[in-house]
Amino acid sequence: MSSSPSDLARAALAAWPGGVDIVPASVLDGHSFTTTRAVVIALDAPVDRALLLKHYPADVLDAAESDGFLVLPPRDPYADLAALGTVARIAERLRAPGGCPWDREQTHASLRPHLLEEAYEAIEALDRGDLETLRDELGDLLFQIAIHAQLASEEGAFDLGDVSRAIGEKLIRRHPHVFAGTSLEGKDLLVQWEQIKRAEKSERTSILDGVPRSLPALFAAERLQERAARVKLRPPRIELPLDIDDPEFLGELLFDLVAEARERGFDAETALREANERFAAHVGRVEQRAKADGRELESYESEELDALWEATGGEVHAA
Numbered sequence: 001m002s003s004s005p006s007d008l009a010r011a012a013l014a015a016w017p018g019g020v021d022i023v024p025a026s027v028l029d030g031h032s033f034t035t036t037r038a039v040v041i042a043l044d045a046p047v048d049r050a051l052l053l054k055h056y057p058a059d060v061l062d063a064a065e066s067d068g069f070l071v072l073p074p075r076d077p078y079a080d081l082a083a084l085g086t087v088a089r090i091a092e093r094l095r096a097p098g099g100c101p102w103d104r105e106q107t108h109a110s111l112r113p114h115l116l117e118e119a120y121e122a123i124e125a126l127d128r129g130d131l132e133t134l135r136d137e138l139g140d141l142l143f144q145i146a147i148h149a150q151l152a153s154e155e156g157a158f159d160l161g162d163v164s165r166a167i168g169e170k171l172i173r174r175h176p177h178v179f180a181g182t183s184l185e186g187k188d189l190l191v192q193w194e195q196i197k198r199a200e201k202s203e204r205t206s207i208l209d210g211v212p213r214s215l216p217a218l219f220a221a222e223r224l225q226e227r228a229a230r231v232k233l234r235p236p237r238i239e240l241p242l243d244i245d246d247p248e249f250l251g252e253l254l255f256d257l258v259a260e261a262r263e264r265g266f267d268a269e270t271a272l273r274e275a276n277e278r279f280a281a282h283v284g285r286v287e288q289r290a291k292a293d294g295r296e297l298e299s300y301e302s303e304e305l306d307a308l309w310e311a312t313g314g315e316v317h318a319a
Contacts, residue, residue, distance in 0.1 A: 012040075018074050025070075030054075035080040041070040054082040084142075088160045091146040095154065108151055115144045173200070190230040191298045198296075206287055207231055207297065208280050217272035218254075224276055228283055231297040235282070235309050285312040 012020045016038035023029075026045035033039075035055050041047060047070065052061055056072060064070045077089050094103040122137035146160060153159035174196050176182040177189075184192075194207060201209075207230065211223045228234070244250050261268040286308050290297050300308065 016074065033083065034085070035072070035075040035083065036077050036085075038074050039070075039072040041072070043068050043070065055080050087142055087146045088149070091143065091150040092153075095147070095150050103147070106147070106151070108148060111144065111148060111151075115141075115148070118144050170200075188298075194230050194298065195296075206280075206284055207233075208283055217269050217276060220276050221272060221279075224279055224283075231305075232300070232302055233283065233286065233297060233305050233309070234302075235279075236306075282309070282313045 012022075018037055020038040020040060021034060022040045022042070024042045024044045025047040028041065028048060028051065030048070030051045033051070033055055043065075049061065052070075052072075056064075056075070060072065061070070064072050078086060078093075080086055091103075094100045118137065118140045122134060122141050125131075125133040125137045145163070149158065149160040149163050172179045174193060176196075177184045177192075207227050208224055211220060211227060213220070215223065242253070244253065258268045261271060286305075287297065289308055289312055290300070297305070
């Protein structure tokens with residue numbers, strides 16, 4: 001007499017009280033792989049051994065095959081270092097009673113410089129094209145995210161799962177042409193992005209909202225101009241006497257501008273930051289005029305935007 005599904009379930013739980021995942025090899029998903037429970041893989045297709053080797057020692061895999069299945073025992077919660085969940089468990093353990101004294105005394109504020117430093121180190125590795133170092137620096141950055149989420153969890157605000165859900169929902173919502181099957185034909189992708197963002201957050205009143213004012217001035221200038229360009233807002237610029245077609249020459253020119261500012265007693269960072277603020281204020285005036293006309297900025301033609309810019313202040317920016 002064959003066993004019923006409930007009998008098989010009870011037998012599985014008796015063998016593995018911590019639970020068991022049963023999954024065919026044909027649908028094995030590396031993104032949701034969990035090794036803290038027993039895993040039984042039905043070999044209905046060739047198994048992705050490279051994936052499994054990220055999570056199990058080779059000797060465990062070699063001993064796991066039995067009658068068309070791979071029967072993998074549960075692992076220690078901290079043993080599977082390839083699982084993203086392990087990073088969250090480590091952050092939780094470090095903060096727990098009996099954990100690390102240094103980690104236990106940290107706050108969001110005290111960790112702020114570490115988050116910033118790790119981000120810059122990742123960027124430096126990226127700029128060098130050093131992928132091995134980039135892997136390590138992204139790991140350091142990932143831990144900063146995990147420990148900030150752990151702190152927030154202790155405060156009853158959110159945990160790492162909430163962080164993951166929020167970004168997942170946002171990415172799917174902002175890419176309907178990928179996840180909802182809508183067509184991009186005849187549409188501008190960046191305009192669609194801005195429209196979706198505006199619908200998401202009614203408190204966002206400007207296309208420039210979300211650009212942190214704490215960014216370095218040059219980086220902020222790039223982001224502000226990028227946001228404006230998404231709705232085809234490209235203010236006039238000072239006409240330079242030189243034809244710049246070489247990134248190296250552009251770098252030298254920027255360097256010389258900083259030197260000129262220093263020699264004249266100006267702080268180049270402050271000067272550019274103030275130019276950014278003037279630019280943001282001018283964009284705000286353009287947006288207010290468009291709102292008064294009952295229109296969205298992306299509905300204007302380029303010539304109309306130029307005229308709107310002039311009508312709301314018109315000063316030329318060295319953008």
